[in-house]
Amino acid sequence: MARKYKLLIVDDSTSILKALARTFADTPYEVTTCSDPVKSYEMIEDEHFDIVISDIMMPELDGLSLLRKIKNYNGTIQVIMITGYITINNTLNAFRYGANDIFFKPFKEMRDLIDAVDAAARKLNRINEILKVLASEKGN
DSSP, X not given: OOSOOEEEEEOSOHHHHHHHHHXXXXXXXXXXXXXXHHHHHHHHHHHOOSEEEEESSOSSSOHHHHHHHHHHHOTTSEEEEEESSOOXXXXXXXXXXXXXXXXXXXXXXXXXXXXXXXXXXXXXXXHHHHHHHHHHHHHO
16 A cells, blocks of 8 residues: 555444454554535545545434545545445446445355455555656656
8 A cells, every 4th residue: 555544433322432443453544534424524624535445324414424525525535334234226326426346244254345345445555646746747
């Protein structure tokens, strides 16, 4: 990985947040958790996160609305959705609104979620490479 990416995990369940924080403790990501989706969006604006893992079903601001807000704010932020409320509509909308991936709770294999975050980081590496090339060409 080219640099240490900031990962924000958003879920109204503190037990899920704790479990995911433990899962990512030994990874190269700088992990922050938040149980309030409204506050999480403020954090995204203030602190710049590269990758977000968000639950879909949350009070005040559901995860699909949060996803849309994130993508409208900064389309390069990589978002992975998680949900215990599995519907075709939620799944299709998550991808339609720009989610990288979706995982269903309870998680079968945490390694799959780590792999999805790694894939998001590789995509960010590629975006950054392209931007560097464009910036250097602009300077010529």
